[in-house]
Amino acid sequence: MKKTTPAAKVGQNQGVQGKTKNLFGGLSKDLLLQIHELMVKSRILEERLIKIYRAGESFFWIGGPGEEAWGVPLGLLPRKGRGIEYDFFHLHYRCTPTMVALGMPMIEATRLMMNRSTDISTGGRNFSGHYCFPQWNVAPVTSPIEVQYPIACGTAHAQKRAKAKAISIVSGGDAGTAEGDFASCLVWASRRGQELPLLITVQNNRWGISTSYQGQHGEESIANRAKAFEIRARVVDGNDPIESYIAIREELDYIRRTGKPSFIEASVSRLYGHSSASGANFEKGDFDCVREFEMKLLKAGVLTDSRVKELWRQYEAEGVAAADQAR
Amino acid sequence: MAMGIAMAGDRCVAEIQFCDYIFNTIDLLKIAGNTLWVTHGNYSLPMVVMTPVGSGIHGSVYHSHSFDAWASRLAGWKIVMPATPLDAYGLMLSAIEDPNPVLFLKPKALMRVRGDQLIPGEPSDEKTLKSMIDAPIGDRRQWVPRWPDLEAYHVPIGKGQITRKGDQVTVVSYGRMLLVCQEAADQLKTEGFSIEVVDLRSIYPYDWGLIRESVMKTGRVLFVNEDTEVTNFGEHLAYRVVQECFYHLLARPQVLAGQNVPGIGLHPNLEDASIPQKKDIENAIRALMAEVP
DSSP: OOOOOHHHHHHHSOOOOGGGGGGGTTOOHHHHHHHHHHHHHHHHHHHHHHHHHHTTSOSOOOOOTTOHHHHHHHHHSSOOSSSTTSOEEEOOTTOHHHHHHHTOOHHHHHHHHTTOTTOTTTTTOSOTTOOOBGGGTBOOOOSSTTTHHHHHHHHHHHHHHHTOOOOEEEEEETGGGGSHHHHHHHHHHTOTTOOOOEEEEEEEOSEETTEESTTTOOSSOTHHHHHTTTOEEEEEETTOHHHHHHHHHHHHHHHHHHOOOEEEEEEOOOTTOSSGGGTOOOOTTSOOHHHHHHHHHHHTTSSOHHHHHHHHHHHHHHHHHHHHHHO | OHHHHHHTTOOOEEEOSSGGGGGGGHHHHHHHHHHHHHTTTSOOOOOEEEEEEOOSSOOOTTSSOOOHHHHTTOTTOEEEOOSSHHHHHHHHHHHHHOSSOEEEEEEGGGTTOOOSSOOTTOOSSHHHHHHHHSOOSSOOTTOOOOOOOOOOOOOOTTOOEEEEOOSSEEEEEOTHHHHHHHHHHHHHHTTTOOEEEEEOOEEESOOHHHHHHHHHHHSOEEEEEEEESTTOHHHHHHHHHHHHHGGGOSSOOEEEEEOSOSSOOSSHHHHHHHSOOHHHHHHHHHHHHHOOO
16 A cells, blocks of 8 residues: 655645746645754754753753755655655754654654654653654654664564565764774675665765764765665755755655665755754854745745744744643 | 564574674674663564584584673573573573574584483484484485474473582583583592582573582582683673672682684594593692592
């Protein structure tokens, strides 16, 4: 039985018409508004978590503000559900946008941030961003980077055996690709005749804590390493939600059709630094995908000022209420 | 890979061909052990990792080391280490059915040692068995094994057993060293010593009740294994004996373990000097018996 997500259905509707059509890749107005809303919600949530840290109500913050344009489509497009017939997510600790797009309420991220026993991901045991939602096949996020890559090969292997046309999706950062686990994933995913239904993604924010991408990588793009394993690979602008959405949709379709792996490297911003350990201060020079997408939608008349104000007000209030509730 | 398979609801037995190479996976071993706990019970990982351990085949630096002391520090894992084929079979079935990750340490030097007890369904004639499951030398492309029709047999994880009864000294061991301890006990028995040998079989959870009961009876205990001696698992057991049986002891608890050297050297002299030998065990038992409270 073919399963489609609500977002995919919205995306199949008639796109934005007229001269703005090409700006938005033919995506429908409803979908554009949905993506924008989730990006705003995710940004406000992360900024609320940082405020909770600054108020001394949490020990540590790490998250993904700046990755909304990539992370939201990643949460909208897969088959969401529990069990081997649904897609598996092997995320890292900058994937709040994906979790918000999957449907995670703000209170869950807040409880995790404030290490409450009611935190459903870890029961107060682990840091922010370390989500675990078995009801949506979200595997536990780990602090060691990149270990999720070979683990994802395992769920993909089980999905292949079950012939469910389900996919495992793994995400991580550019710095972690220096680890052996990343190479192991490329090997296991691409064995000839035993290829795995795996969407391998790397969110390249060009930093590994304080190590720059330029100082660590000799390859032109990380995607080129996947090509060496005959894995279909591309680089996308992860600051553009339209490009991200279309690329993820195409690659999920390809994997479901062929059973073979695919690779996307997404260029993204790291808007608040590595974590609270580096201050969690806004990086003014970096591209802000939420504001830029918002401006684009406003300019095209897809979005109105009043809706923008209402969205930011509404989610600020939800964030404040979540913090109050978690206290 | 195995962790993902377990996450998806399947079960598998993964193998690391020698425990000396297991350190490549140390991140994953820690994560596998903590997953059920750190996810608030959301994900269990029913998986088995088996790996050959220990010396005895002149395997040099990377095919001879032990892992039981390291393994005992992998919280969240169950650790088993059989000394006989029947226990290996029974522990493996229990490990596969267990909802937790289980590390199955198999003493490589015992992998061709026939046990006294047959696995249920195992042909009693060794030649018959070999003809069924041993691949021929040379071209084996057309060859397929004929596995005997075995019956299920389980050894509960966490349960040890007494393999020699005695009342003067308790010797606790597991794996290949268990067999050497038994030989030493049999030898000393001819001289009038009464030695109780405990095969722990599981390193975690371990059968503390069995150890305690035996030590309370004998008042003297020796822990024997071939892992290196500093921060050795036997030290933990000796410490617990001191804490819980102190006023019943007739001698200081002893640990006989491998030398604290970086590897097991290839030359037989190097290997023999690194690993407890039968004579060392006999001497340790004699010393225990000679100690006067």
